[in-house]
Amino acid sequence: MDKIEQVGTTTASVTVIRPTRGWIPVNLRELWAYRELLYFFTWRDIKVRYKQTLFGFAWAVVQPLLMMIIFTLFFGKLAKVPSENIPYPLFSYAGVLPWTLFAAGLDRSSNSLVQDANLIQKVYFPRLLMPLAGILSPLVDFAVAFLILIGLMIYYGYYPSVMMFWILPFLLLELLLAAGLGMWLSAINVEYRDVRYAIPFLIQLGLFASPVVYPVTFVPERFQAVYGLLNPMAGILEGFRWAILGTKPPSALLIASVAIVLVILISGAFYFRRREKAFADIV
Amino acid sequence: MSDIAIRVENLGKLYRIGQFAGYKTVRESLNSIMTAPFRLLRQKGDRRQKTGSSGLQSPVSGRANTIWALKDVSFEVKRGEAVGIIGRNGSGKSTLLKVLSRITSPTEGRVEIHGRVGSLLEVGTGFHPELTGRENVFLNGAVLGMKRAEVERKFDEIVAFAEIEKFLDTPVKRYSSGMYVRLAFAVAAHLEPEILVVDEVLAVGDSAFQKKCLGKMSNVAGQGRTVLFVSHNMPAVQNLCRRAILLDNGHLTEDSETNDVVATYLKSGANELLEQRWHDLHTAPGNENVRVVYAGISTTSEQNSHHITVETPVDLGFRIVNFRPEKLLWFNVLLYNQENICVFSTASRPQAFPKGIVGGVCHIPGHLLNDDIYMVRLLIHFQGAEGVDVNNILTFEVHDAGEREWGWYGKWTGTIRPHLEWSLESVNGLS
Numbered sequence: 001m002d003k004i005e006q007v008g009t010t011t012a013s014v015t016v017i018r019p020t021r022g023w024i025p026v027n028l029r030e031l032w033a034y035r036e037l038l039y040f041f042t043w044r045d046i047k048v049r050y051k052q053t054l055f056g057f058a059w060a061v062v063q064p065l066l067m068m069i070i071f072t073l074f075f076g077k078l079a080k081v082p083s084e085n086i087p088y089p090l091f092s093y094a095g096v097l098p099w100t101l102f103a104a105g106l107d108r109s110s111n112s113l114v115q116d117a118n119l120i121q122k123v124y125f126p127r128l129l130m131p132l133a134g135i136l137s138p139l140v141d142f143a144v145a146f147l148i149l150i151g152l153m154i155y156y157g158y159y160p161s162v163m164m165f166w167i168l169p170f171l172l173l174e175l176l177l178a179a180g181l182g183m184w185l186s187a188i189n190v191e192y193r194d195v196r197y198a199i200p201f202l203i204q205l206g207l208f209a210s211p212v213v214y215p216v217t218f219v220p221e222r223f224q225a226v227y228g229l230l231n232p233m234a235g236i237l238e239g240f241r242w243a244i245l246g247t248k249p250p251s252a253l254l255i256a257s258v259a260i261v262l263v264i265l266i267s268g269a270f271y272f273r274r275r276e277k278a279f280a281d282i283v
Numbered sequence: 284m285s286d287i288a289i290r291v292e293n294l295g296k297l298y299r300i301g302q303f304a305g306y307k308t309v310r311e312s313l314n315s316i317m318t319a320p321f322r323l324l325r326q327k328g329d330r331r332q333k334t335g336s337s338g339l340q341s342p343v344s345g346r347a348n349t350i351w352a353l354k355d356v357s358f359e360v361k362r363g364e365a366v367g368i369i370g371r372n373g374s375g376k377s378t379l380l381k382v383l384s385r386i387t388s389p390t391e392g393r394v395e396i397h398g399r400v401g402s403l404l405e406v407g408t409g410f411h412p413e414l415t416g417r418e419n420v421f422l423n424g425a426v427l428g429m430k431r432a433e434v435e436r437k438f439d440e441i442v443a444f445a446e447i448e449k450f451l452d453t454p455v456k457r458y459s460s461g462m463y464v465r466l467a468f469a470v471a472a473h474l475e476p477e478i479l480v481v482d483e484v485l486a487v488g489d490s491a492f493q494k495k496c497l498g499k500m501s502n503v504a505g506q507g508r509t510v511l512f513v514s515h516n517m518p519a520v521q522n523l524c525r526r527a528i529l530l531d532n533g534h535l536t537e538d539s540e541t542n543d544v545v546a547t548y549l550k551s552g553a554n555e556l557l558e559q560r561w562h563d564l565h566t567a568p569g570n571e572n573v574r575v576v577y578a579g580i581s582t583t584s585e586q587n588s589h590h591i592t593v594e595t596p597v598d599l600g601f602r603i604v605n606f607r608p609e610k611l612l613w614f615n616v617l618l619y620n621q622e623n624i625c626v627f628s629t630a631s632r633p634q635a636f637p638k639g640i641v642g643g644v645c646h647i648p649g650h651l652l653n654d655d656i657y658m659v660r661l662l663i664h665f666q667g668a669e670g671v672d673v674n675n676i677l678t679f680e681v682h683d684a685g686e687r688e689w690g691w692y693g694k695w696t697g698t699i700r701p702h703l704e705w706s707l708e709s710v711n712g713l714s
Contacts, residue, residue, distance in 0.1 A: 013477075017385060017394040040425040044411055051413040051454075122408040123426055124385040277388040280381065281298065 026128065026269045034126055041133035045108065046140050060141035061148055064100045068093040075213045084215050084247045087156045091245070095212035097149055098170070098240045101142040102178055102233060103203045109134030109182030110199050113190050117283040127276050128269075131182040135175055149244070158245060166243035174236045177261045183268035187275040190283045211237050216253060228256030232264070287397060288478055288509040289360040289383065294392035296353040296378050296533075352378040354533045356392070360511065362477075365504040367520035367541055368513045369548050370530035376513045379530065380404060380482055383511065398477030398509070401427060405482070407467030412456035416447055416466055419455055423470045437473045444495075445469035465492055472499045478509040497522065517545050517683060549590055549682055555656075556678040564604065569671040573612070573663050576640070577602035578676045592684040593700055596649040599659060599677065601642070607668055608638045615662040616645050620655045626698055633666065650702030653695055654683040 031038075050056045068089055075081040076088030083091035109131035113120060116130060153160055189195035210233045211218065219227045219234075228235045235257025241247045353375045360366050370376050381387045383394060384402035409426035410419050420441055424434035434441075442448055445466040447458075455463055481500065501523060504510045514520050520527060520541060527544040529537040531551070537544050558579040561567035567574040581598045582591055591597060599616060611633040618626045631643060659677040664670040683695070 013398050015385075015394075015396040015400070017382065017389060017396070019389050019391060036431055037425045040422050044414065044422055047418065048411055048413045118405075119409050119426065121381075121386065122404045123402065125426070125428075280387045 023270050024273050026273060027126065030126055031128060034129060037125055038129045038133060038136075041129055042136045045133055045137035049137070049141075057141075057144055060144040064093065064096045064145045065148060067096045067100070071096070071213050081214050082218075084217070084241075084245075086158075086245050086247065090152050090156050090158065091215075091241070092213055093149055093152055094241050094244045095210075095237055097142065097145055098174060098237060099207060099210065099212045099233070100145065101138050102174055102236075103207070104138035104141065105135040105175070105178035106181055106185070106203065107134075107199055108137060109178065110185035110189055110195055112182075113186045113279060113283060114193070114196070120283055121280050127279055128183070128272060131186040131272075132179060134186075135178045135182055153244070163243055163246065167240055170236050170239040170243065173239075173258065173261055174233075176265050177232050177236065180261065180264035180266075180268040183272040184264070187272045187279075190275065190279050206231070206233065210234055215241075215247070217248065224251065224253045225256045228253035229260050232257040232260045286362050287359055287395075288362045288364070289358075289397070289511070290395040291359070291383075292357050292393045292395075294353055294356040294379075294382065294394060295351060295390050296375075296382060296387070297349050297390040298352050299349050351533045353382070353389075356530075356533075356535045358528060358535060358538055360509055362397070362509055363504070363507040364526065365501075365510040365512065365524045367524035367527035367544075368511060368530065369515075369517070369520060369527055369544065374530040375533040376530055377404075377482065378533075380480055380511070380513055384480055396478065399428070400478045400480060401471075401474040401476030402480040403427075403471045403474075403482065404480075406464055406471060410455055410463070410467060413454055415452045415454055416442075416458070417451045419466070420470055423467065427471060427474050428476070429474060441466075441469045441473050444472065461492070468492075468496055472496065476508070478511070479503055480511045482513045517549070521545060555680055556675070559676060567604075568673045568676075569603070569663075570669055572605075572607045572610075572665060572668050573671055574604045574606075575601065575661065575663070575671060575673055575676070576604055578659070578661065578673075580677055580679050590682065591679055592682045593652060593654055593695075594649045594684050595681075597647045597652075597679070599645040599647065601644075601661060601676075603641050603643075603663055605636050605638060605641050607665060608636065610668050611635050611666040612641075612670070613664050614643045614645070615664060617660040617662070618647075619658045619660065620653075620698065624698060626652070626657070630664075633664075651699055652681045653697055653700040654681050656680045 050059060053059065055062065071092040072089045076083070076092065081088075112130040112134040113127065120127065120130075150160060185195050185199065207213075209231050216224070216227075216234060216238045235250060235254035238248070238253060239250045242249050356375075356379065368376050368379065378387070380402065381404070382389050383396070384400055384404065386402075386404075407423070409423050411422065414422065420438065421431065421434055425431065442451060445462075445468070447462050447466055450458065450462065455466070458466070479500075497519065500510065500512070504523065510523070512520060512523055524541050526539070527537075527541040528535060529544045529548055537547055559577070561574070561576050564574050564576070567576050569575055577600070579600050580591075581600060582595050601614065605612065612635070613631045613633040615628065615630040617628045620626055629645060631645075657679055658675050659679075661673045661676045662670060
């Protein structure tokens with residue numbers, strides 16, 4: 001079928017609906033107008049997440065904590081993976097924390113459109129809100145789990161400093177990456193449910209392809225830029241560790257990561273907009 | 284400002300039939316990409332062969348895989364007007380509403396909408412079962428396009444309208460279906476768009492609540508706001524809208540006063556199969572024992588025979604050719620409704636008939652069937668010989684009669700709708 005799109009231009013409350021063709025950019029003004037709905041979708045995801053669970057929000061802490069303990073036993077104690085002279089539990093938790101945020105955001109946003117298919121078929125709103133809410137809602141878990149990080153740091157004698165604020169740009173970069181991938185995958189998922197099955201596998205694979213249980217320096221110097229291009233999470237995780245623990249500062253790897261994040265984000269936005277018009281018909 | 288609220292010009296929406304079949308997997312897509320060139324070759328080859336031999340066309344062509352859910356639809360709605368949209372299932376009503384509410388995009392044509400549109404294609408859209416009533420009011424309000432401040436301002440009014448004050452902080456999954464629907468409609472009813480698009484929401488709730496909803500909707504229309512109302516429910520459309528549009532097969536076939544359009548709609552009966560004849564004994568359904576040659580529906584209603592209402596007695600008539608004079612045979616009719624529920628099964632007394640044509644009529648009294656579409660299945664049984672089973676031999680629609688004393692316009696609940704005797708008396712009056 002022809003690629004058909006519809007433009008809804010709202011000027012002085014006159015809406016014109018007609019088919020259009022080609023690539024159209026994200027309508028930022030419209031997104032802004034719908035910011036309250038984005039808030040409500042995010043809020044709903046957070047509210048519903050731990051409903052009818054015994055441990056409630058404790059799950060936000062238990063998951064990364066258990067991962068850290070397992071990694072410490074297997075990689076720290078048994079395999080003796082180097083950790084840049086930082087106690088391995090602290091080292092791995094500083095990697096697990098941002099990784100969990102990324103994995104949860106990717107998972108929720110990729111499935112967002114399919115999960116709310118009913119909404120998409122019955123109400124109009126910018127569809128982009130759904131994967132975006134999927135990215136934002138795990139931030140609450142992140143904040144809770146972050147408290148454990150502070151505790152660990154104090155326990156191991158790494159006192160938090162103003163350097164910590166450097167995690168903010170890396171956090172932003174991570175959210176942008178998750179948003180870019182989320183837009184791609186959620187739109188593909190509408191048409192091909194394979195995505196649903198591929199995601200858990202990709203997340204598992206990504207965990208070991210990223211410097212979570214090992215330091216970035218594991219990868220030889222001359223492959224670092226390539227590593228950053230292939231896995232943009234590498235630069236982001238490296239930045240997180242640097243801001244939190246003062247390890248090796250971000251390098252060429254980061255530039256490669258930033259570049260690839262932008263490519264994924266922009267292409268994802270255009271792809272999403274192109275497919276958006278057919279969502280209600282095929283989801 | 285102009286007094287036009289909605290202007291629709293040559294609107295068309297093309298669906299690929301494959302899309303209805305659901306989502307694909309990557310493998311299927313890859314497969315179709317891989318085989319596409321071969322398919323093309325094969326089709327070319329086929330065509331060459333076909334022109335040489337028979338005149339048959341290949342049933343699968345590019346065009347056969349698409350359907351126009353809407354085609355060349357044009358109309359205008361003035362501000363403050365309430366317009367009903369009626370038509371059979373699949374006539375394009377819902378697609379039209381979806382295009383107007385920007386849920387799906389048109390393939391061709393143009394729509395101009397003056398003012399904010401609130402669309403209610405389903406009550407409770409966006410309700411989350413785990414959230415409480417209070418939380419869902421805010422969520423649902425936001426989904427329907429209300430600002431948070433607006434919801435806060437109307438919150439008490441919404442809760443009072445829904446009559447669920449006591450259960451505000453209970454998750455809606457614990458609500459009864461009536462409470463759920465009341466709350467959902469209450470939120471929707473407090474939307475204040477300039478244009479309200481409503482699809483079949485009256486099919487829910489109890490009688491008193493329905494009355495309330497209908498009242499609310501005529502209020503909306505009365506306040507100079509525009510209402511587009513889609514329904515299968517003719518009494519409700521007639522009550523609410525002065526003007527109506529009839530859609531048939533994606534085309535707008537009538538745009539006029541509601542009563543006229545409803546009359547046309549009821550007469551058309553396009554889904555029905557009221558009569559079937561088989562002239563060739565060899566192809567007629569059956570076997571060497573029996574062949575069915577005729578099936579037909581007749582009514583004793585003094586109006587046109589196509590218009591069957593819940594009050595109309597219906598006769599199902601059949602003719603068969605019997606080849607086994609020595610055997611006992613009996614007719615058996617099973618009636619299925621649209622949900623494929625067997626409404627009843629009825630059989631004639633076993634009898635032996637001479638070789639030749641046997642006629643049978645099954646009388647269905649009035650005031651028995653509910654408004655629905657019914658499919659007739661006919662079985663002819665023999666004692667000690669193979670009979671015949673014809674599914675969907677007839678299809679007919681029973682319409683709502685329209686006259687009701689209770690002010691209730693929703694679908695009458697129940698598989699059947701018998702007219703039963705009641706006796707009421709005052710047992711102990713208070714003086």
